[in-house]
Amino acid sequence: MILYLLRRLFLLGFVFIALSILAFSLAYLFPGEAWQNFSGLRDVPAAEMQEVIARYRLEHGYLSQYLAYLGRIFSGDWGLSFASQQPLLKEMLPLLPATIELAAYALFISFVIGIPLGIAAAIKPDGLLSKAISALAVAGYSIPVFWWALLLIMVLSLGLGWLPTAGRIGVLYEINQVTGFMLLDILLADSPHQQAALYNALRHLLLPTLVLATFPTTVMIRFTRDSMLEVWEQSYIKTARAKGLNRAQVLYRHGLRNALLPVIRQIGLQFSTLITLAMITEVIFSWPGIGRWLIDSIYQRNYPAIQAGLLVVSTLVITVNMLTEILHTLFNPLARKR
């Protein structure tokens, strides 16, 4: 297991190096001068130009420039944003938790709804219930997320007036940012209106989470169902039944534990799609997350921001990928042997 972890860690290092090379080369690929894209400064007085060149080692070769870039990344100097002229790292830090919060709740909902539905669909594969669930899953899998979001806004927010359409919390509430996770911050805040703020934040959260959860839920249903059906054919299930265990016992002790293994892995593989969908959802619901910030950055041609966003978002996806892979190996002794 330790050997396995070391190999994974080595791989992780390799992927990060490749990622940083990609982010570095974007400074040259994007329009504009490389020093502009590195620093985020639009204009530099001619007198200070020498200093900029020395700072980004532009007179040296690419390798030296790349090493300088790595040094700046690790020391936290990520350059300025073209649009706001603020340090990028400082600008991104409060945005990232908002995206993680949204994605995490959506994933959670997809577990809670998707896995039981998938199991229910696998019990009688040709039954009416199973067909209905499968039909629902195909529909949810096919619906374009932005259109689905617009439909729900039209019906639930504008038509019925039940839920707010935009933002994380009503403008009346002022919540200090401590962790960046809205619900946690409200619980940490010492305010007489805590209850009301929590209720308000949950109402804001409901619609975006519901929209974002649609795709992972359907993926969960499909995967749990397929994997359940496959496990159900195995001979150890027959053995367990022959031993005299009843259906529920077989399902819990032998069926689920084996069937949910590939599902864990699937979370990691689907995470990058989830982030793509989260970006679109954030734009529609004006959710102040990193996805909306990135899409705003492309409208403003804010190249340093795109570069930094690539690093942060990809690191997030890679980390989640790696974690699910390690979890999968931890639970599945068969995968450890390779």
Added chain:
Amino acid sequence: MPRFRLLPDEQLARSPLSQLWREFARQHSAVAGLILFTAFFALAILAPLITPHGPYWQNDALLLLPPSWSELGLVQYPLGTDDLGRDLFSRILVGARYTFGIAVITVIGALLMGLLLGTLAGMSRGVKSSVFNHILDLALTIPSLLLAIIIVAILGPGLLNTTWAIMLALLPQFVHGIRNAIAEQLSQDYVIAYRLDGANNWQIFSRIVIPNIWEKLTLMATMALSTAILDIAALGFLGLGAQAPSAEWGAIIADSLDLIYIAPAGVAIPGLLIFLAVLSVNLVGDGLRTAAKKRREN
């Protein structure tokens, strides 16, 4: 001429393709999906010939005409017109070319490139294939929208540039899938037997590998097609893909979003069509998957 039954089981004598079709045709949902898919495909090819009005032709006497089923509508404009007096029905027909047709082209391009790279990776061994694998792992982790944003930042917005972005985003999964499928085939005993008969790499590839993996290829292509349609529409909606006057479905939705109260048809109908297009692809894909599984079991 009398027919002899040489084989005891008639089923086994059929070609794999006709066995697959038999299993496929038994599923109603899959056949419905196929009909819908064919309709979209035909529409993407024939759209300019059957539009009643020019999709970009602006009639300033008829701005924001409601659909023909409402009392104020005209039968010549079945779905009404938009705020520039363009016929929505014609625009939507032509939109099938952009959203659906370009998605098909994108997938075919990605499939061909993936076949080339996946074959090279699957047939090579050692350090070369391991390095290649890790690069693929990296490419798989960059979200497709982020990749599209980067490519738009480098090349500028436009339908053609986002086509490249989507092709690049689809490529890793093709290469990965094809590489694994080929590696699985190469470890089979019949490949070794064929090699012992003196077959070279090309013969093994064309006579054994390709006939054995085409089913998987088709499945991969249908999955990629549904992603491609959704991505093209999403990029059009965000204004990064197809640009304003173009009749791409996502762009039409973005265009009519500010008039959603007055003319909800402009948002509802293109969205419904995107949904139906993706649904048809997914139904065909699911049907194929089930049929392929059943055929192998028999």
